[in-house]
Amino acid sequence: MTSRDVITLSVLLGVAVFLDVALIWGPTLASVLLSFTSWDGLSPIKPIGTRNYHAIFETYPLFWPAARHNLLWLAFLGLVATPLGLLLAVLLDKQIRFTRFYQSALFLPVVLSLAIVGFISQLVFSRDYGALNSVLGRGAHPVDWLGDPHLNIWVMMVAASWRHVGYVMILYLAGLKAVDQSLKESAAIDGANEVQTFFRVTFPTLRPVNIIVLVITVIEALRAFDIVYVVNSGRNGLELLSVLVFDNIVGEASRIGFGSALAVILFVICLGFIVVYLSRILRQEDQ
Amino acid sequence: MAQYPAGQSPAPSTVGHPSRRAVLRGSTLAAGAVTLPGLLAACGGGAxxxxxxxxxxxxxxxxxxxxxxxxxxxxxxxxxxxxxxxxxxxxxxxxxxxxxxxxxxxxxxxxxxxxxxxxxxxxxxxxxxxxxxxxxxxxxxxxxxxxxxxxxxxxxxxxxxxxxxPWAVFYRKSVWQQRGYQAPKTWDEYRALAARMKSDGLIPISLGDKDGWPAMGTFDYIDMRLNGYDFHISLMAGKEDWTGPKVKGVFDTWKSILAYTQEAPNGRTWQEAANTLVNKQAGMHTLGMFVGQQFKPEELDDLDYFPYPVIDPANGQDAVEAxxxxxxxxxxxxxxxxxxxxxxxxxxxxxxxxxxxxxxxxxxxxxxxxxxxxxxxxxxxxxxxxxxKHISQFMDRDTRPDFAQTVMIPAIQQFLGNPNDVDNILRSIEAQKKTIFAAE
Amino acid sequence: MTAVATSVEGFRRQAPRPARLLLHAFLALVSLGWLAPLALAVYASLRPYHETAEDGYFSLPRTLTLHYYASAWRDAELTKYFLNSLLIAVPGVVLTLFLASFVAFAITRVRLRFGVPLLVLFTAGNLLPPQIIVVPLYELFKRVPLPASMSDSLTLYDSYWGVIAIHVAFQTGFCVFVLANYMRTVPYEITEAARVDGAGVWLQYWRVILPLCRPALAALGTLEFTWMYNDFLWALVLMSTGDKMPVTSALNNLRGQFFTDYNLLAAGAVIVALPTMVVFFALQRQFIAGLTLGSSKG
Missing domain, CATH: 3.40.190.10 (Periplasmic binding protein-like II)
Structure with missing residues (x-):
């Protein structure tokens, strides 16, 4: 390596690492420390040990439902939405007509802002005025899609999938472009049908994308926030950990110590996935 | 005072939106002309x-x-x-x-x-x-x-x-005249009227609490009518016991009108609930004066209200939520x-x-x-x-915002979803209240 | 599960077969299902609020008008806020993709001893819930002074620099991760050959690897642009001047303290969604450009 190479590497890597450490990891560490305090953002910070954590596990009634909803969310995205996104990407990767129309239609929900997603949920799922009850002919016995705490989380997961499928499709589509066509051709010549070709040839070469999609699915599930927040601020059956954190520290309520403790719990769950991923990479590098 | 002749307003009411948009045209004209240099100045202008x-x-x-x-x-x-x-x-x-x-x-x-x-x-x-x-x-x-x-x-x-x-109970005069309803003064009259409306095929009391705050108004009024303004403010300040009989009484009283309240309020926005009033499907609606914005300007003269009814004569109607x-x-x-x-x-x-x-x-x-x-x-x-005699400011202004947002909204929604679980709800409120107010 | 092998290159100009029709039927059905809610929103934005409030959203129209689009554009002063959003999102996306692709390149192509820890640092950083860093970040930004020529607030707080910086820092992690995985699919021999020809690190990155990553960069560019453009959290907590806010928060100006004309809001939201659509269509060519890339390999 020449000294110019060393300079290029250290400057560009240095900037990236500096930003990451100063703006992401430093503040994260600070929040971990704050989680052991009571602070409203204004008065002096008061250390209170693990009291926030006790309060979360013992008296905060929203915590366990929220944690449960996050796991349910993960299962739904992972088992329903992600496979659907893959299927659609594979179908769209064929040389078919109208593919740009199909791609655009599926990707559209991804680009929509929060405001319109909230409005659409109201349009479709409103008990009294929404389209779904009209289409199903439930005018006389309307289903309370958004207000029934046993039902609304499922409605929201379907709505979240509406966007998630688009993400997954786009990533797989980019990945599929990198799959060697000649491999597929030779498999076809060997008499493999399309499904066999997919599982024997295409899917294994998609491994890097699979990891990406897996990570995205996990992130989306653990950090799911906006869709629920815009529908009813994440209450009444729609509690999620990220919403609880937001309510406690970002909103007007400034229970920063308490909210930080919630964030740390969410962080630790994320960390679980980070460790799994990390061990994967290390294994990969050993090979 | 519920019989105040509201129709004799000297000025045409203009609370509805569309008619007032014209005002804006002039005011936003100046702001519309944004140039690129002006824009960069916004990001790098002087001090x-x-x-x-x-x-x-x-x-x-x-x-x-x-x-x-x-x-x-x-x-x-x-x-x-x-x-x-x-x-x-x-x-x-x-x-x-x-x-x-x-x-x-x-x-x-x-x-x-x-x-x-x-x-x-x-x-x-x-x-x-x-x-x-x-x-x-x-x-x-x-x-x-x-x-x-x-x-x-x-x-x-x-x-x-x-x-x-101010907050009060709103209704449409034309609907009431047609059926001969009288504004109730006491809680019993209120319930009797609601029962009559129900048998007339109306939704007696419309309610939408999807956003969590509209039902707080009902809680505030019942508490102030039943336990008095001073207790209410002290409760809001975290100084009273939520598991005590007084607060329990508020929820029990509230429960006694739930049979007349529009079902499934947690899935409905206040605007949708107010709509049932606008469309003459509902008889009464407890909300702030902004409910008028849901009406077409030409129908606004038909909107009227009466103060929240008396529950305990000792308190009368001495407090207004405004x-x-x-x-x-x-x-x-x-x-x-x-x-x-x-x-x-x-x-x-x-x-x-x-x-x-x-x-x-x-x-x-x-x-x-x-x-x-x-x-x-x-x-x-x-x-x-x-x-x-007293003006209350609404729950989310009379108590700590974190208590209102993270404790009371979920608790009231839970009550509306399952009114028979009051004891558990109140225990949970009390436990959370202690951690929140202890942080002071 | 739907079709037999027909899509192999060289066979594709055949007449449509039942399987292909089935495929189209399936895709068309899914696409329409995906579009239906949006179509409903556009439909509602063309109808007066009082009409949908009376009849419900799923009803035949009495009046159809573009009035709401005009008033959303005018009342929310969208022009101004569009430019604000671009001031944040464009530098944000460019910087993110640049830094991330270089880091990914360094990790996968240069034999760095600390390559793996670096990858872990960035990826793990992106997995964090953003809310965890909000408060310390605010306290930090409040204390970092900037000259008046860079920010009229004199601090990183309430300046575009701060918002761009956090977007770049946060999103670099995700992009490093995606690009590193993508670059692994590019055969090692390609950079090796460039190195033998005497190309330095920069040339290997800029001339060899980056062009090969076009499909991935296009996909990421689209996603990152939509994320940064639609973001409201960072601008909300790190800015306080209304006139500097991005367009997502300008949309909130169409909400009243209590009353909101949702049909007006829908019209505004449709307008706001247009730029991300444009980006998607512009970059869709790049996805398709990836086709030739795939076949030239091997």
């Missing part, structure tokens, strides 16, 4: 308008088009009168609220819009608001109740009240003298007249404000509030 004493900055949460035009009209009147310049920084209403504490610590404007009650006191206590007792001494036209609502825990004034909007919006001066104000001068103007009737002319959904706080152009609802509101 703002704090240089001269001629400019006061004003942080406004009056963000929706009509509201914004009203605020601009009011501030223009100040500019014309004083020859000074007001730099308005408008942030969307909800975002302003979410951000308030960061805003006040960061780079706040000299004067900012805010709410009376605990929410005002909180920032006064934390030293983020400037004491304006000196100019308050010169104010006239505010009732003692309004002064109290502007006063912090240290007995100094921090707030200038601007307008209020949230007050107004202004404060930030502690970090760069132009304190200018800020106070602007506050003096905002505390006068002229500022309110200019505002309400554009946005007549509220009622001016100042006694000398021009009431001649009020519509029937506004006139009635004046009567309602001036006769009240």
């Amino acid at each position: 703002g308008g704090d240089a001269g004493d001629k400019t006061v900055s004003f942080g406004s949460n009056h963000s929706d088009p009509v509201d914004k035009a009203a605020m601009e009209a009011s501030l223009k009147a100040y500019e014309a009168k004083s020859g000074k310049t007001v730099k308005i920084n408008t942030v969307s209403h909800n975002d302003f609220q979410t951000n308030i504490s960061r805003y006040l610590q960061g780079n706040p404007d000299d004067v900012f819009s805010w709410f009376a009650g605990n929410r005002m006191q909180f920032f006064a206590k934390k030293g983020l608001a400037a004491d304006i007792s000196d100019i308050w001494q010169g104010f006239d036209g505010f009732t003692p109740a309004l002064k109290a609502a502007s006063t912090g825990e240290d007995n100094k004034q921090y707030f200038v009240p601007f307008y209020y909007y 949230p007050i919006d107004g202004f404060m001066v930030s502690k970090k104000a760069k132009n304190l003298a200018g800020a106070k001068d602007l506050m003096k103007f905002l505390a006068g009737p002229q500022a309110e007249d200019a505002f309400l002319k554009v946005f007549p959904s509220n009622v001016a706080c100042h006694a000398k404000a021009d009431t001649a152009s009020y519509n029937a609802l506004q006139k009635k509101a004046v009567e309602l509030v001036s006769g009240a």
